[in-house]
Amino acid sequence: MPDPSSSPTPSAPEAAVDHAFGFETRMLHAGHVPDPQTGARAVPIYQTTSYVFDSADEAAHLFELKQYGNIYTRINNPTTAAFEERVASLENATGALATASGMAAEFTVMMTLLEPGDEVVASAHLYGGTRTMFVHTLRKMGVTVHFVDPTNLDAWQAALTPQTRALYGETIGNPQGSVLDISRVAAIADAHGVPLIIDNTFCTPYLCRPIDHGAHIVVHSATKFMGGHGTSIGGVIVDGGTFDFSDYPTIADPSPAYHDLAFAETFGEYGFLMKARAETLRDTGASISPFNAFLLLQGLETLSVRMERHVANAQAVAEYLEAHPQVDWVAYPGLPSSPYHALAEQYTPRGPGAIFSFGLSPGPDGPRATGKQFIEALELFSHLANVGDARSLVIHPASTTHQQLSAAELEESGVGPEMVRLSVGLETLDDLLWDLDRAFHAIRS
Amino acid sequence: MPSPSTPPDTATEAGPPLDDPHVIQRILRTASTIAIVGLSNKTQRASHFVGSYLQDEGYRVIPVNPTVDAVLGETAYPDVASIPDDITIDVVDIFRRPEAVPPIVAEAIAREVPAVWMQFGVTNEDAARQAQRAGLDAVMDRCMKIEHGRYSGGLHWMGMNTGVISAKRQAW
Numbered sequence: 001m002p003d004p005s006s007s008p009t010p011s012a013p014e015a016a017v018d019h020a021f022g023f024e025t026r027m028l029h030a031g032h033v034p035d036p037q038t039g040a041r042a043v044p045i046y047q048t049t050s051y052v053f054d055s056a057d058e059a060a061h062l063f064e065l066k067q068y069g070n071i072y073t074r075i076n077n078p079t080t081a082a083f084e085e086r087v088a089s090l091e092n093a094t095g096a097l098a099t100a101s102g103m104a105a106e107f108t109v110m111m112t113l114l115e116p117g118d119e120v121v122a123s124a125h126l127y128g129g130t131r132t133m134f135v136h137t138l139r140k141m142g143v144t145v146h147f148v149d150p151t152n153l154d155a156w157q158a159a160l161t162p163q164t165r166a167l168y169g170e171t172i173g174n175p176q177g178s179v180l181d182i183s184r185v186a187a188i189a190d191a192h193g194v195p196l197i198i199d200n201t202f203c204t205p206y207l208c209r210p211i212d213h214g215a216h217i218v219v220h221s222a223t224k225f226m227g228g229h230g231t232s233i234g235g236v237i238v239d240g241g242t243f244d245f246s247d248y249p250t251i252a253d254p255s256p257a258y259h260d261l262a263f264a265e266t267f268g269e270y271g272f273l274m275k276a277r278a279e280t281l282r283d284t285g286a287s288i289s290p291f292n293a294f295l296l297l298q299g300l301e302t303l304s305v306r307m308e309r310h311v312a313n314a315q316a317v318a319e320y321l322e323a324h325p326q327v328d329w330v331a332y333p334g335l336p337s338s339p340y341h342a343l344a345e346q347y348t349p350r351g352p353g354a355i356f357s358f359g360l361s362p363g364p365d366g367p368r369a370t371g372k373q374f375i376e377a378l379e380l381f382s383h384l385a386n387v388g389d390a391r392s393l394v395i396h397p398a399s400t401t402h403q404q405l406s407a408a409e410l411e412e413s414g415v416g417p418e419m420v421r422l423s424v425g426l427e428t429l430d431d432l433l434w435d436l437d438r439a440f441h442a443i444r445s
Numbered sequence: 446m447p448s449p450s451t452p453p454d455t456a457t458e459a460g461p462p463l464d465d466p467h468v469i470q471r472i473l474r475t476a477s478t479i480a481i482v483g484l485s486n487k488t489q490r491a492s493h494f495v496g497s498y499l500q501d502e503g504y505r506v507i508p509v510n511p512t513v514d515a516v517l518g519e520t521a522y523p524d525v526a527s528i529p530d531d532i533t534i535d536v537v538d539i540f541r542r543p544e545a546v547p548p549i550v551a552e553a554i555a556r557e558v559p560a561v562w563m564q565f566g567v568t569n570e571d572a573a574r575q576a577q578r579a580g581l582d583a584v585m586d587r588c589m590k591i592e593h594g595r596y597s598g599g600l601h602w603m604g605m606n607t608g609v610i611s612a613k614r615q616a617w
């Protein structure tokens with residue numbers, strides 16, 4: 001960025017306004033122009049907590065948000081800014097805010113939008129950790145979340161009340177593989193005057209861009225495919241700039257937490273993200289480390305090529321499982337047998353991600369024991385609680401990620417004791433099929 | 446949002462677009478003195494944010510506001526016509542209700558100011574078209590601080606999508 005005090009006119013290269021750059025180009029270039037002193041081509045790691053001010057006046061203006069710039073890495077950081085702008089560009093969004101984790105991204109959105117007494121209508125097909133936060137932690141803040149079958153549009157509509165301040169869903173629900181009809185749910189949100197928030201972790205912007213379909217805010221666990229390497233926890237919030245916050249109380253009203261600044265009026269389409277950064281992130285401190293932002297940038301630079309291989313391997317593994325006599329069902333929306341296949345073709349034409357579940361036919365010791373034996377017999381699939389690594393992963397949700405849910409919640413979330421979840425990686429396909437084959441063999445004998 | 450990589454969307458039969466990125470960049474790069482109509486002396490008002498920012502960025506800001514004597518250390522004038530002739534105004538930036546815009550545009554035309562700019566939320570297309578017909582550049586429903594931040598790279602520090610893509614070393 002130009003030195004704020006140096007010149008009355010922008011000195012950055014004139015934006016190429018007549019050419020729309022493609023996804024892969026933006027994956028590699030958005031958010032970073034080589035700096036004037038060093039010309040460093042890669043995004044440097046700015047491992048610093050704070051930044052010197054040019055003058056007392058400049059410092060005051062930065063704190064008042066009258067000037068753009070870096071103050072303190074809890075609020076912003078140059079390495080993190082490159083990651084944020086890159087994700088915003090890939091999601092066709094107005095801006096982004098990176099956080100310490102995907103959970104922090106979700107929590108930051110909720111803390112920025114909601115007040116005690118507010119309600120949220122959310123899909124029941126959510127990551128278990130999200131559901132737990134919505135039920136228990138948001139309740140402590142006086143917020144009530146109503147869960148609905150995301151495939152039933154009437155259920156979304158019926159759950160709305162005058163207190164509803166947001167709708168929330170995942171692009172592809174876990175573990176059913178239910179693809180959300182984003183544009184229809186967005187229409188319900190628009191008619192009610194509230195934003196639709198989408199967790200797009202499973203798809204990444206390469207496979208689906210919810211804002212293009214009418215969603216207003218997108219969150220990611222960047223821990224997963226965005227990073228891809230399984231080294232770094234991180235999250236990001238993206239704002240399409242498409243929701244009009246000028247009548248939305250928490251963003252429009254003068255904020256007592258920022259000397260009565262009215263964020264919507266002052267920052268227009270950037271109002272929500274400016275408030276999320278300047279107030280919520282400032283107060284919760286859930287900011288990402290610059291080093292993690294750097295590692296996540298390394299992942300983003302190869303996102304499209306990795307996702308193509310992920311979905312190709314996932315499709316082949318799903319087809320193999322569906323044809324296998326020891327498998328009762330496979331919930332991959334890329335299979336024509338999936339009830340969500342048509343929606344997948346509409347929203348994820350390049351393939352509906354690489355995370356899906358299947359049900360083992362129970363062996364003599366019952367479904368739970370069969371699941372455990374199967375996972376223990378795998379050699380190449382890593383047994384761990386994560387998804388979206390470059391390596392293939394496997395887990396038995398009923399005894400791990402969804403363990404804190406009651407039996408009724410498990411049932412509503414669709415997690416049965418026979419269910420195994422895979423996150424298909426980038427290994428040689430034959431080796432993945434070889435490994436699964438051996439495990440089926442092991443539980444047969 | 447007016448991402449620089451999306452074509453302007455306000456081109457109508459009535460005239461050229463009112464959010465043309467070329468026009469926006471030309472105004473920001475060539476102007477040095479900006480008259481801000483409706484510049485408040487209350488520090489938390491959006492107009493004060495914009496005025497203070499533009500001053501920090503090196504522009505001279507001339508307040509136009511009949512209710513105050515001075516803002517941001519500059520003498521305020523009751524209207525554009527009252528600004529002394531020895532101050533050359535390069536663009537008139539308007540923070541007023543849409544109905545209040547036409548006489549301001551008329552004053553800008555009379556003074557031969559090369560551009561008028563209506564802030565975010567200030568929409569009076571007839572007045573904007575009148576300015577264009579008189580040969581002025583016109584921008585409508587855009588924030589001058591945000592647009593400057595987009596093209597100067599300042600907004601980038603806040604994680605915003607500036608749309609700037611370049612492998613060239615940045616020149617300061």
Ligand SMILES: Cc1ncc(COP(=O)(O)O)c(C=O)c1O
Binds near residue numbers: 199202222
């Ligand atoms: C869909 C989804 N959203 C959010 C999260 C939470 O992200 P993080 O672990 O980065 O906090 C996860 C993590 O598993 C997830 O799968």
